[in-house]
Amino acid sequence: MKLGIVGKGGVGKTTVSALLARSYAADGARVLAIDTDSNPNLGVSLGLSVPEMEALPVLPRALIVGTGGNSTSAELVRDYGRTTPSGVSLLSAIKVNEAAAGCMCGGHATVRSLLGTAIEEQADVAIVDMEAGLEHLSRSGGTLAHADVLLVVMEPTRKSVLTASRTVVLAEELGIPRTVAVGNKARTADDAEFFRTACAEYGVPLAGVISFAAAVVAADLAGGVVDAEQGEQIMREIAELRAFVGGVPVG
Ligand SMILES: Nc1ncnc2c1ncn2[C@@H]1O[C@H](COP(=O)(O)OP(=O)(O)O)[C@@H](O)[C@H]1O
Ligand SMILES: [Mg+2]
Numbered sequence: 001m002k003l004g005i006v007g008k009g010g011v012g013k014t015t016v017s018a019l020l021a022r023s024y025a026a027d028g029a030r031v032l033a034i035d036t037d038s039n040p041n042l043g044v045s046l047g048l049s050v051p052e053m054e055a056l057p058v059l060p061r062a063l064i065v066g067t068g069g070n071s072t073s074a075e076l077v078r079d080y081g082r083t084t085p086s087g088v089s090l091l092s093a094i095k096v097n098e099a100a101a102g103c104m105c106g107g108h109a110t111v112r113s114l115l116g117t118a119i120e121e122q123a124d125v126a127i128v129d130m131e132a133g134l135e136h137l138s139r140s141g142g143t144l145a146h147a148d149v150l151l152v153v154m155e156p157t158r159k160s161v162l163t164a165s166r167t168v169v170l171a172e173e174l175g176i177p178r179t180v181a182v183g184n185k186a187r188t189a190d191d192a193e194f195f196r197t198a199c200a201e202y203g204v205p206l207a208g209v210i211s212f213a214a215a216v217v218a219a220d221l222a223g224g225v226v227d228a229e230q231g232e233q234i235m236r237e238i239a240e241l242r243a244f245v246g247g248v249p250v251g
Contacts, residue, residue: 001247002115002126004144004176007153008163009132012184015216016153017129018045018086019226019238020245024125025087027251032077032123033084036093036111036143037131038104043092047085047225056082056092059114061106066117073117086225089123094131108136108143115146125247134163137170145174149245151207152181156191158198165202180207182241187212207244210237 005017017033025031035042043053057080063070081089094107111128119126128144130136136143144150152167154160164181171179181204183195192209199206215231228235239250 001124001149001245002119002128002147003245003247004128004130004136004147004150005153006130006134006136006144006150006167007132008155008160011153011155011160012210012216013132013153014042014045014129015226016151016182016184016210016238017042017127018088019234020151020242021046021088021125021127022086022225023235023238023242023250024127024248027248029124029248030122031088032081032091032119032126033088034091034093034111034114034126034128036108036128036136038094038096039131040092040095042129043084043090044223045219045225046088046090048082048090050223052082053092056080056090058095059091059093059107059110061110063110063113065110065113069113073114073119073122076114077122105139108139109141112141112143112145115144134166134170137167137174142174144171144176147176148178150176150179151245152179152204154181154183154195155185156183156187156194161195161198161202161204164199164204168204180205180244182207183209185212186210208237208241210234210241 005013021031021033093111094104152164186192213234215226219226
């Protein structure tokens with residue numbers, strides 16, 4: 001399964017990507033996480049130290065992956081993938097190393113091409129943590145054109161639900177088979193209710209609600225992974241979300 005994680009800035013895409021990736025890996029799946037944020041930090045959420053994350057090799061730009069191309073997915077995973085302490089393999093796809101370095105379209109083209117190959121030979125689940133916004137659906141070809149499922153992360157704000165509703169339309173135009181949304185950072189029953197009513201109003205299929213979790217705040221402050229014990233509730237909510245998203249069944 002190829003899963004793209006998208007949504008407005010700061011809603012929790014990286015957090016949800018890492019928790020889902022860990023959850024699949026904990027059930028024995030081979031998980032490949034792909035960081036396509038130009039300001040990457042998925043690695044820290046998967047257990048790398050900041051220096052380890054900074055040292056990750058970045059995928060070459062504008063590669064054609066697969067038959068007749070410059071490289072195969074097996075070669076890319078072998079040469080650029082790194083196993084993280086969470087058991088998830090990580091590929092760093094895009095990174096801005098210097099000011100005025102130009103647009104990142106070439107990096108997105110590589111990811112698009114990689115997702116178009118038989119990536120299932122390398123991974124049971126490929127999770128792509130996207131940068132905020134909708135450009136990955138509009139950019140020439142669409143970075144996520146070959147995704148099987150898009151998961152739009154929202155927070156309890158109308159603007160993030162509106163972003164989700166625009167995403168649903170664009171994803172359909174791009175031919176992505178399935179798009180679902182998840183409400184994140186719900187602090188109260190009213191927040192959960194807001195997700196249900198706003199999603200119904202804007203035609204957004206709601207796959208689940210994830211609570212605001214002290215364990216996520218603590219992990220963020222410490223610069224590490226969410227502690228499974230302290231984050232027991234959020235791990236349970238992530239497992240429930242997997243039932244909607246698909247991929248590998250919860251073990
Ligand atoms: N369920 C949650 N509970 C508490 N804090 C959260 C939760 N999800 C995300 N956050 C916090 O919100 C901020 C943005 O999350 P992040 O995953 O980096 O968002 P994005 O990748 O969408 O920009 C971070 O400080 C993160 O720790
Ligand atoms: Mg992020």
